[in-house]
Amino acid sequence: MAVALATNGPVELYFETFGRVGDETLLLVNGLGSQCINFDVELCQRFVDRGFFVIRFDNRDVGLSTKLDGFTPRLGDVAAAVREGRAPEIPYRLGDMAHDAVAVLDALDVDVAHVMGTSMGGMIVQQLAIDHPQRLSSITSIMSTTGDPDVVQASVEVGALFYAPPGHDRETVIARSQALEELYTSPSEYDAQRTATRVGDASDRCFCPRGVARQLAAVIASGSRAERLRTTKVPALVVHGDADTLIDISGGIRTAECIPGARFVAISGMGHDLAKRYWETIVAEISEHAGAASRRQSLIAKSHPQFKLLLT
Numbered sequence: 001m002a003v004a005l006a007t008n009g010p011v012e013l014y015f016e017t018f019g020r021v022g023d024e025t026l027l028l029v030n031g032l033g034s035q036c037i038n039f040d041v042e043l044c045q046r047f048v049d050r051g052f053f054v055i056r057f058d059n060r061d062v063g064l065s066t067k068l069d070g071f072t073p074r075l076g077d078v079a080a081a082v083r084e085g086r087a088p089e090i091p092y093r094l095g096d097m098a099h100d101a102v103a104v105l106d107a108l109d110v111d112v113a114h115v116m117g118t119s120m121g122g123m124i125v126q127q128l129a130i131d132h133p134q135r136l137s138s139i140t141s142i143m144s145t146t147g148d149p150d151v152v153q154a155s156v157e158v159g160a161l162f163y164a165p166p167g168h169d170r171e172t173v174i175a176r177s178q179a180l181e182e183l184y185t186s187p188s189e190y191d192a193q194r195t196a197t198r199v200g201d202a203s204d205r206c207f208c209p210r211g212v213a214r215q216l217a218a219v220i221a222s223g224s225r226a227e228r229l230r231t232t233k234v235p236a237l238v239v240h241g242d243a244d245t246l247i248d249i250s251g252g253i254r255t256a257e258c259i260p261g262a263r264f265v266a267i268s269g270m271g272h273d274l275a276k277r278y279w280e281t282i283v284a285e286i287s288e289h290a291g292a293a294s295r296r297q298s299l300i301a302k303s304h305p306q307f308k309l310l311l312t
Contacts (some may be wrong), residue, residue, distance in 0.1 A: 001016055001017065001018055001041070002016065002017045003015070003016045003017075004017075004107065004224075005101075005107075006057070006103045006104045006106065006107035006108075007103060007107075008096075008099055008100050008102075008103035010066065010293070011060050011065070011066045011068075011100060011103075012065060012066045013057055013058065013059075013060065013065045013066070013100050013104055014036070014057060014058045014063060014064035014065050014102060014106050015036070015055055015056065015057035015058070015107070015160045016036060016038055016039075016055070016056050016057070017053065017054065017055050017108070017186065017198075017200065018044045018045060018047075018048050018053075018054040018055075018056075019047075019048035019052060019053040020048075020053055021053055021108075022053070023051055023052055023112065023132075023295060024051065024052055024053065024113075024114060024137070024148070024290065025052070025053045025054075025055065025105070025106065025108075025110045025112075025113035026047055026052040026053070026054050026113065026114045026115070026116065026286075026294070027055045027056065027101060027104065027113045027114070027115045027116070028044070028055065028056045028057075028116055028117070028121075029057075029059070029101060029115060029116065029117035029118070029121035029122075029124050029125055030056075030057075030058070030059055030062070030117075030118065030120075030121050030217070031118045031119030031120040031121045031122075032119060032120040032212060032216060033062055033211075033212035033215065034059075034062065034118075034119075034120075034121075034213055035058055035062050035063035035202050035206065036056040036057050036058050036063060036204060037056075037063075037202065037205065038198070038312070039056045039274075042275075043274070043279055043283075044056060044133070045175055046283045047283060047286075047287070050283060050287045051287075052287075052290075055104060055105075055108065055113075057100075057101075057104050058206075059097055059100065059121075059124075059215065059289070060092070060096075060097060060100055060211075060215075061208060061211030061212070061214050061215055062206060062208060062211055062212065062215070062304070063205065063206050064205070064206060067208055067210075067211050068091045068092065068211070068214055069210065070091065071089075071091050071216075072210045072213055072214055073088065073089055073090050073091075073213075073214070073217045075163075075213065075216060075217060075220065077089070078217045078220050078221050079220055081221075082220060082221060084211050088217070088220075088221045090214075090217045090218060090221045091214055091217075092214070092218055093115050093218050093221055093222045094120075094123055094124055094127045094128055094139040094218050094222040095131055095221065095222070096218070097124050097127070097131060097215075097218065098124050098125075098127040098131055098132065099126045099131075099132075100149060101115065101124060101128060101183075102128070102132050103136055105135060106194040106270070109275065110133070112135055112136060112137045113135065113136065113137060114130060114136075114137045114138045114139075114140070114286075114290040114293070115136055115138075115139050115140070116140040116142065116286060117139075117140070117141060117142065117144065118142045118143055118274065118294060119142075119144055119246075119247060119272065120144070120215065120219055121142075121144070122141035122142055122143065122144025122145075122255070123141075123144055123145070123219060123222070123225070124143070124148065125139045125140070125141050125144075126141055126146070126225050126229060126255070126259075127222070127225065129229070129232045129234040129236070129259070130225060130228045130229065130232060133232060133233065133234050136234045137235075137290065137293050138234065138235040138236070138237070138289055138290050138293035138294075139234050139235070139236050139237070139267055139287060139293055140236070140237040140238075140240045140285075140286050141236065141238050141239070141252070141255055142238075142240070142247075142274075142282070143239070143240055143241060143244055143247055143251075143252065143270075143272050144240075144247060144252065144253060144255060145247055145250075145251025145252070145255060146224055146225050146226045146229060146249060146251070146254050146255050146258055147219075147222060147223050147224040147225050147226070148224045148226050148246075148254055149224075151248070151250040151251050151253075151254045152247050152248050152250060152251035152254075153243040153250075154245065154246050154247070154248070155183070155246075157182045157183055157245075157274070158180070158184050158245050158246050161176070161179060161180045161183065162180060162246065164176070165209075166209045166212070167209075168209075170200060170203050170204075170207075173199060173203050173207070174196050174199045174200055174203070177199040178192050178195050178196065178199075180272040180294050181195050181273070183245060184244065184245045184246040184271050184272040184273070185271045185272070185273045185274055185275070186241065186243060186255060186269055186270050186275040186277075186278070187243055187269065187271060188269060188277075189273065189275035189276075189277060191269075204220070209263060226256075229255070229258040229259050230258050230259075230260065232259055232260070235261070235289065235292070235293035235296070236256075236259040236261070236262040236263070237262070237263050237265065237286065237289040238252050238255045238259070238262050238263070238264045238265070239252070239264075239265045239266075239267065239282065239285060240252025240253070240264075240265075240267070240270075241266070241267045241268075241269065241270025241271050241272070241278075242266055242267070242268055242269070243268075243269055243270060243271045244268070244270070244272045245271065246271075246272040247272060249266065252264065252266070263289065265285055267281060267282075284305065
């Protein structure tokens with residue numbers, strides 16, 4: 001594993017790489033408040049074994065990347081502005097986070113990559129397909145949505161706890177995470193001790209609840225991507241679990257409906273997590289999807305070399 005920093009203006013982005021430079025690149029994008037360590041090393045290695053050069057990185061405002069501490073908007077004010085058609089006061093949007101991902105690719109001199117994102121990471125990946133299609137070989141959006149308000153209703157219990165304060169010390173944060181994950185983790189896979197260890201490790205590495213609030217404000221303020229996704233030509237895979245109680249499977253269905261030619265895979269029993277029991281399925285689906293996209297692009301490049309930079 002190698003570690004380094006990328007820069008996007010004043011923002012520094014911590015990233016780690018696995019595998020061999022020169023293999024096809026797979027960039028992994030985290031969800032809300034999630035640090036790069038949430039993509040387990042073993043999961044990254046499984047992709048390496050499939051022939052990928054894997055990158056995981058900390059989004060802005062979490063982990064070891066830059067914190068935008070100058071201003072933290074009130075989420076209620078952001079939501080009200082969006083409802084009323086006003087521009088909310090926020091430090092950044094999902095488009096800026098998508099540009100962060102491009103900065104990581106630039107730091108590694110990667111021209112094009114396969115990109116996979118989970119939850120908010122899936123939203124960032126969708127934004128990448130809208131704003132930077134020329135940098136993408138394929139996208140995979142997992143347990144995510146388009147930002148449309150008429151889909152993705154979290155269960156009442158999950159919604160109430162999700163928007164509750166995260167806590168101000170390690171023990172409180174762990175307890176709150178355990179209560180929340182018991183509600184939205186794949187039903188057969190919840191393990192309180194495993195959650196405590198993972199959340200504790202993340203808290204020790206970086207605890208920045210205001211950063212998570214800023215990320216959530218970016219999600220709310222960015223609105224729907226549905227119409228813009230209808231024009232993208234990036235090969236897309238959409239994966240969602242049918243037991244997801246945080247982002248209902250309707251979000252994945254809508255995403256696949258909006259992206260031309262997208263392939264939708266529903267995983268029975270999977271909640272809002274990447275439980276290890278589903279890794280084999282997820283790795284296989286992404287590998288097959290990426291391979292098909294690369295073969296198609298290679299054929300186009302050979303047949304029409306003048307279009308090499310416009311494959312997507």
